[in-house]
Amino acid sequence: MDIPAQTDTAPVLLQSDAGAVRTLTLNRPQARNALSNALIAALSEALAQADADPSVHVLILTGAGPGFCSGHDLREMRAHPGEAACSTVFASCSRMMTSIVRLSKPVIAAVHGIATAAGCQLVAACDLAIAGEGARFATPGVALGLFCSTPMVALSRAVGRKAAMEMLLTGEMVGAEEARRIGLVNRVVPDAEVLPAAEALAAQIAARSPLAIAYGKQAFYRQIELPLEEAYAHASAVMTRNMMANDAAEGIDAFLTKRAPTWTGT
Structure with a gap:
């Protein structure tokens, strides 16, 4: 995907409009677009603004660099290990995920590379998802001693119970075709066609009332x-x-x- 790499002064979230379709790009490629506090806040604000903007009919959510989203920023969380800080992060992220579902406009995830933990949750929370052939999905928290409990909420609502439990209990990577089979994504396309396929689907929906x-x-x-x-x-x-x-x-x-x-x- 031809998305510019982030610099030290670059915003953590990029936004672009094409007709009635708005694309939001997670822009922390050096951290595999991990959901830092700043990125969660920026995404929450951008979603609210898009919902209030009558010129926006459909949103696409994608990531800069080699992957979609690797989940929470664990380095940032370990730097602030207290219970209050952790609670704030999980609560703000949960509100952001919920806002995607409550948004009056469809949100399409355009997924390349990895979507793990809260990144997988982000895909599951979106209304539709297009994945590249090389995309991989996992809820690997169990391997770190931290069960993916909040990703579980979105995942268990997107796929069948046994498929969700297998991902949660094993933490193993799931390929794009398996993700499509279990209902985590709608379509699988060649990696180079992920964003164009999402844009075509968004344009089709944006043409409706x-x-x-x-x-x-x-x-x-x-x-x-x-x-x-x-x-x-x-x-x-x-x-x-x-x-x-x-x-x-x-x-x-x-x-x-x-x-x-x-x-x-x-």
Whole structure:
């Protein structure tokens, strides 16, 4: 991936826009994009800004350098070993991961190289993921005496229980094709095509009604937490509200008259 290497003064997070698609690039390549306190804070802020920006319809999350994200910055954490400091790091990271799910806009992970521990969690938290053929995933904390408990939350919601438990209990690396098979990623492409494939998928989604996408994403995560009858009741209420929107009327009329719709996001 042709992304400039970080210098001492470079920001820990890069941002670029292409139409309605915003790309956020983790920019600590010398540390395999480990999630430092500064990077967690920058990513949290960038996600909130994107959610509030009506010109942004889809986000892509990727990493600079040879890997996607190696997890928490363990050197930084060992430099501040107290319980309060550790609690703050895990809490702020958990809030950031949760914000990806609660965001009204889809987030696509474009993964190359390694995505381990909280990096694997980051992939699992995203709505969609494109992986390069050489990408590898792991929750290796068990080998360090630190079980990947917070990565477990996102991982166990993205893949089956036994697949998640095997990754968590063994800490072994999982290749891109196996990650696709268990549902951690959607597609596997040649390494050089990861970002272009993510951009093409993002552009496809960005061409849809942003209001409908927001309704749909939020309803998906809400209903999946509910019992069957409650899930149907919630989805029915959401679909009714969506049906009353201008975009729904425009989309249906466009379909019936065989023309392209013009979305207003209302």
